[in-house]
Amino acid sequence: MKKGADMKIAGKAACIFVLLTITKLTRITGNRMAAQVGHNAVMTCPTKTDATMVTWKISPKMGGPCNLGYRADQNKTDKTNCSDRVNCKFQPEQSYALEIRQVGMADEGNYSCEVVNQEGNFHQTYQLTVLVPPRLSLYCDNHRNAVCEAAAGRPAAEISWVPENNSMTRTDSHDNGTVTVLSRFTAHSTNRKTVTCIVYHATLNETKSIACSSPQSNLILYISIALGFLIIITFMAVIYYFKLHGCRLCHKTEPPDTSLTHSLQDDTTEVEPYTTYVQKENTIYNSVSDLTVGQNLP
Incomplete structure (x- = not known):
């Protein structure tokens, strides 16, 4: 028994020695x-x-x-x-x-x-x-929601928002091993202020900010602009109307030109004696002509 135990101890010692040698x-x-x-x-x-x-x-x-x-x-x-x-x-x-x-x-x-x-x-x-560092972009979608995108990065980027929000995140893997992460800020407040997108990646840490106004705010803005243009056009039309009719009243109330009247009267006075004389001469001529024809005079 003792001999067998010694053999086991010797075997273990040999194994340890071999392992130590290999490790060295x-x-x-x-x-x-x-x-x-x-x-x-x-x-x-x-x-x-x-x-x-x-x-x-x-x-x-x-x-x-x-x-x-x-x-x-x-x-x-x-x-x-x-x-x-x-x-x-x-x-x-x-x-x-x-x-x-x-x-x-x-x-x-x-x-x-x-x-x-x-x-x-x-x-x-x-x-x-x-x-692979991702390509970052931040924009507003058709519903005026802020969208943060980290495209074709490796490994996949992590995106968070300030203020914190239950954002919708989508991940797309590509054949070359890169990953695109898209996160949409889904707040529905009409008084939304600027939001900030924070992108974490092994190659970068970057933040971007954007303000996406709600459709209701845009409608109010468009209506305000349209009313402003309408007011300006109406004001200009009123000014043009008064200017046009004011000039017509000026022409109607303008006194006649007396110098022109006097001139016409003077011309008539000067022409009348000559006209009377011509009429008399024509009468005499007609009488003599009639007499000559009645007597068959040459």
Whole structure:
């Protein structure tokens, strides 16, 4: 019995020793990393001296795997099936960094680095997530409700309102992994003041404000404008009417021109003696003519 117990203890000790050895030789740590689309991302390996070999293994969610390696004995770097945007800086006595320029959605995935030296193998893993900032817009719909939209963001944005309100929110997912969130402010008060939309996202925090007047308020405004124009047109018509009829009264009450009357009378007086003389001459001429014809005189 005692011998069997000793054997079990020895076996457990051996297992613990093996596990400790493996833990010493191989150390694996994992990190989550986020990069904004269009920006650069840098990931580093564990900093170890006298590294004989460094290897980056990339497993993107889209496309095939990519490998980058560095051998110190040959001072040589190899790249297999990797984009030109992915590069490594393998320099002794420094961190072995992997840089991705202009990060895109296709770069999302798992990145693993292995550093080998005399002390053992050391691993560093990253799970890269690509963030896409949403396009923000705030407007009034046909019912004069404020609508806040965070379009094509990744992950989905969160929207809240000031003042607080039981808003209606709709979420639409797209094929490229982005999400559009639309929130409608549903207050029905006719005295609505300015409302503020607050958008929370991993890439930004932004607020926008807008005032959407109710249809009733717009109707009152349109009626007021129409009445104003009507009053102005009526006032101008009254002024034109009095101006027109006032001028006619002036023409009717204007005294006759006496100088013109005197002139006409003078002309008549001067013409009358001449007219009498001509009439007399015509009478004499007619009498003589009749006499001559009666006597058959030449």
